[in-house]
Amino acid sequence: MAMAADKPFTLLDRCPPSFEKTAQGVCKLHTRYDQYDSIQGVGVGGLTSSLPARRDGFTPEQIDLGRYLFFDPLLSVDSTHSCASCHQPDKGLSDGLARSVGVSGEEIPRSAPTLWNTAFLTSFFWDARAKTLEEQMLGPLYDAKEMGNNPVQLLASLNANQQYRSMFKQAYPAASDDITLDQIYTALTAFQTSLISLNSRYDQYAHGYHQALNQREIEGLNIFRSFVARCAECHQPPLFTNQQIAVIGTPEPEGMPLDIGAEKTYNAPKLKGGFKVPTLRNIEKTAPYMHSGRFDNLRDTVEFYTKGRGHAVPEGVEMNLHWHIWEPNLQDHELDLLVDFLKTLTDESFMPPVPKDVPSGLTPITHTVQTTTMINHSNSAPGKGE
Template sequence: MLVAENSCQLVSLYQRYSSPKGFGGLRNPLPDARSGFSPQEIDLGRYLFFDPLLSGDKKTSCAHCHHPDYGYADGRGMAMGFGGTGVGIDRAGGTEINRAAPTLWNVGFLRRYFWDWRATTLEAQAEGPLYSDVEMGNTPAQLEADINANEDYRRLFARAFGLTDDQSVEEGHIIRALVAFETSLVSLNSRYDRYAHGDHSALTAQEQAGHSIFRSFVARCSQCHTPPLFSNGELAVIGAPEPEGKAFDTGADAIFPGMKLTGAFKVPTLRNISRTAPYMHSGGLASLQDVVTFYNDERGHSLPEDVDAVIHWHIADPNLRKEEELALIAFLHTLEDETTAPVVPSSVPSGLPVVPVAATTLPKSKNK
C-alpha cells in the first residue's frame, strides 16, 4: 500500500493477529518488515537486481543465483558465482560456492542473513555477494563508476533519490535500491494462508492431515518452521548430510566459536519450498521426500562419526507412516505463492543480457 510521503507499507491480515511469539498456530502475527521504500526505489532495485553490470565480469546478476524460476534460489545444491554462465543445473564455468543460494522470498522480515547468521542487515547481505571474489567479484569504486557512466541509470537514480545533475550516484544509493527491491518479495497468499484466515475449503483432507502432522508434538516441524513465515530465523544443528565428496561444513561455529554451534545453520523458510530443490545448506537432499525421510530416521544418523555436534532437541525420529509422510509433503505444497512476483525486465539500462526466465514452466520439487 502506498502511504504518505511516497512510501510503500505492507498490509496483511496477519498484522491483525496477536498470538504469543513462537506459537505454532494458524493465526500467528508477522514480525515487523523492512518497509518505507518508495515505488521508484523498488523499481530501480528491480533493474539493478537483473543487471549483470553489477558484477566485476559483467556476466553475473543477482538473479543468476536468486532466479525467479527457482523460487528466488538457483536450483543448485551449491551456488556457482564469478565467471559462470547459464542458470540452475546448467550453470557452468564459474566458481562453485560451498553453500546453496537461499530463497529471497520474505527476506524483508528477517533479522539475520546467510546460512551462518554472519550479517545483521539486508544492506550487509547485499554487499556480501557484490564484493566477494567468488560471487560477483566487484568493488565499490567500480560499481559506482559503472552506474554513473550510464545515462539511464543516472536518470533513474535522480528520480528515486532526488539527485541533481552535479550529484553522483553513491554506493549507498545502489545498496538501498537493491534492499528496497528485496523487501518487495513477499509471499503470504498461498492456499495455506487462505486456510489460516478461515477458508477451510482451501486445503484438501490430505493436506489438512499433513498440517496436523506438521504442528504435532511428534513431528515438531512448526517449532522451528513457525508460521506465518515458516521459519523462526534461528540457528539449529540438525545433522543434515553433505553431498557426496564434500567435507563437513561447521556452519555458524566459524562465526560464533565456542557456543556449541558446530554444524548449525539458519532455519530456512518453507515458503515456496516446492520451487527450491535441492534442500539444506549444500543441497544434500534432492527432494521433499528425501527431506521427510531424513527427519523420520534416527537422530544424527548423517553426521560423520568424528564430528562432535549438539543436535537440536526437536530433532527426533517421529516414526511417521508412509501415508503420514505423503500428507506432510502434500501440505508443504500448499505454501506455494508467487502472486506478487515482480515482472522480470526484458532489458536493463546497461544493455547487457538479462537472465533467461521460463514464463510458464516453473520447476517444482521432484515429489508432490
Template sequence: MAMRPIALSILLVLSMSVFCASSSELILSDQCPASFEKTAQGTCQLRTLYDFYDSPADHGGLRARLPQVTRNYTPQQIDLGRYLFFDPVLSAKQDMACASCHQPSKGLADGRARALGARQPDGRRTELPRGAPALWNVAFLQRLMWDGSAADLASQAQRPLFAPQEMGNTAQHLETSLNQIPEYRALFEQAFGRPPSVETVTEALAAFQSSLVSFNSRYDRYVHGDTEAINAQEVRGYNIFRGFVARCSQCHVPPLFTDSELAVIGAPNAADGAFDAGAGSTSKDPNLLGAFRVPTLRNITRSAPYFHAGQFKTLGEVVHFYNDTRGHAAPKDAPLKLHWQIHMTRGPQLSLEEEHDIVAFLNTLEDELMLPAIPAAVPSGLPVTTDLNPESL
C-alpha cells in the first residue's frame, strides 16, 4: 500500500528533527556562575561581601579581605572545564575522570584515606600514597598538591593527567583523543579560539576549578552581621579556635581557613606504616621533611577522613591530636623539625568540652551552594564519571 503524502511529510519532518537534534552544536554557557560578575573584558570575577572589608588578607579577623586571584576566566572556559572535569576521556583507558577523586557528593574529595588511580594489569586499581584533597577555594591558594609542589591550577592539572599511577595519559594521546571528537573541537573553538591541546585542556580545568567557591556558610553570615547565625557553643568554639591557647587560626587563617603554607605537624604514619616525607621528598631543606600544605577547613565536615593519608576518621580525633602533647604521634625515626606553633612540650590542654566546642564551630563552615551541576552527558559520549567502585580495588 502506497504511503499517503501527508504521512510521508510527517515522517520526513520527524526524521529531520531527529537528525538536527543529534547533529546540533553544543553551545557553552555565556553566563558566569552564581556569585560571579562578568567584567567588561568578558571574564567572571567573584563578588562577595568580603570585598567591602579593608583588613589585610592575612589578618585573620572576622572582616578580612580575600586575597586576589591570579586570573579570571570567561564563562565558556569555565563551562568547558566542567565538561572535561566529568569526562573519563581525559584518562588513558577512558575509565576515570577528575570527578572520580573529587566527587561533588563527598566534599569534592573521595571519602577514602588514600585515593585510587589507574588500573593494574590484574584489573585492580592502584591505591595512591595520599588522599584526594578537596577543591574548595583552590583558586586562592599559593601552593597546590599535598606537598605544595604545584604553583597554579593549570600546572597542577598535568600531575594527575600524566602520572602513570593516576590517570596515566600522555600529552600526545590526550590531544589526539580530544581532536578526534568533533564536539570537543567545536567547544574548544568557542572557549579558546583554537583546537584542544594540553595547554587549553589544563586552562579549562583551571577555569572550572576557580568557580568552586564557598563563602556562604553560617560562619560567613555571622561575619557579615547575623549574630544569630551560629549558636552559643559554636561561638565558644570560634573563640577557642582563635584564642592564644589553641591558636588554630594561626595556620587556618580566616576567611580561607588556610594560609597555604607548608607545615610539619608530626602527623602519624599512614595505616600501612609508610612514612611520607611530604615536601621533603622534593627538597633538600631539612625543615620540609614531613611538611604538608595546610588544608582549608571550609566544608571540612564533608571530606573525612583527615590528613594526607586519612590517618584520622573524625574531626574529634583531629582536634584531640592537636590537644595532646605536641609531636606525640610523629614517627620516632624521622628527624622532623616541628612547626613553631606545634613544637611545645605540652599541648593546649583543652577540656573535652572545649574540644567539642571547636568541632561544633567547624560545622558552621559548611556551604555547598556552589557545587557544580553534573552534566547529563559529556561530549565524548562516555559515561559521566563521579566515583570509582570500591570493589575494583
C-alpha cells in the first residue's frame, strides 16, 4: 500500500473554463453554439447547428476531486494503472494504441475512445452498452484485463487514505464521513463532463471567422458535407457524431476474429459488426482509428470509405451495411483535402492540468505501462472497458 501524500489537498472552488458558477454553487456550461436553435441532425452538417443536451451541474470541488481520481493509480488493483493510462492528455485523451493494455498486460480487442465532449453523449463503449458515464466506468474499473479492481478494495483503499477522506468531505460536505461508491462515480463523471472541445479552427470558421481555415481546408469541409461523400450524415457537426450505431464493414486487424459489436448489445443480427459513430473532434491526435485500431493514419481511414461498399466484409459473413456506406469514388486529391479538413477539428485549449501529486502518494500515471505478458489474439473477447 502506498503512503499517503504528506501535504494537504484543497480542492478548487472555481469552475473550469467555459463553465459559470451559478448561485447554487454548481458549474453550468456555456458555449457559442448555445446561440443556435436549429435541430441537430437536419441536412448534412450545417455550420450553425445546435448542440444536444449536456450534463453539467456538478460543483467545482466534485470536478476537481474527479481530476485527482482520474490520474491516481490507486484506483487500479495493483496501483500500476490510472484512468489516464488509456486516456492520456498528450494523445487526445486516448492512448495511441490499436487496442488498449491494462493490468493483465493483454491487449483488449478494442481501442480507447477519446473522452472529449462526453458530456453530450447518450451512450458509451463502442457497442453502446452503457447509457451513462457512471455505468460506463464500472467496466474499466473492475474488468480483470483493464484496471482489475473491485468495489471492496476500491473503497478500502480510498477510506484508508486520510487525504482522500478530507477531499471527499470537501466535495460532499453534507455526506457521512465514509467514502461511498456513488461519490466516486459522481466525481469521475463530473471531471469527464468538464472535458470540452468546441473552439477549434473549424468552430471559429463556423461562428463567422472565415479566415480561420485556408482554401484547402474549406474545400475539404465542402467535400465532407457534400451529398457525394456524405461524411456529415453520420459525423454531424457540431459534435461530429450522430451518436447512432453504424454497420460499415471495417476490417479487423490480421489474426483477430470478427467483432460483432452492437449485435450483442441489442441482440439484433442486423447490427452485426455495428459500432457507435465516434466523434471526429481532435481526430488527428487519436490514431490509430476504427474500433480495433485497424488504420494507423487518417489518409487510409478516409480511403476505406471510397473503396467500394462492403469490400472488407469477410467472405461468408452477412452484414446489413449502413445505407450511407456506398461508393463515392473520391479522387486522391479529394481524400487529401478531407484529411486537411479533419485536422482543423483539433482543440485542446481546455485540457485540464495533470496533478503534480495525487493523494495516494503514488506517481500520477499518464501513459501506458509496458509489460511482457504474451498476447493471444485468437482467444480474445471484448472486455468490459471497450
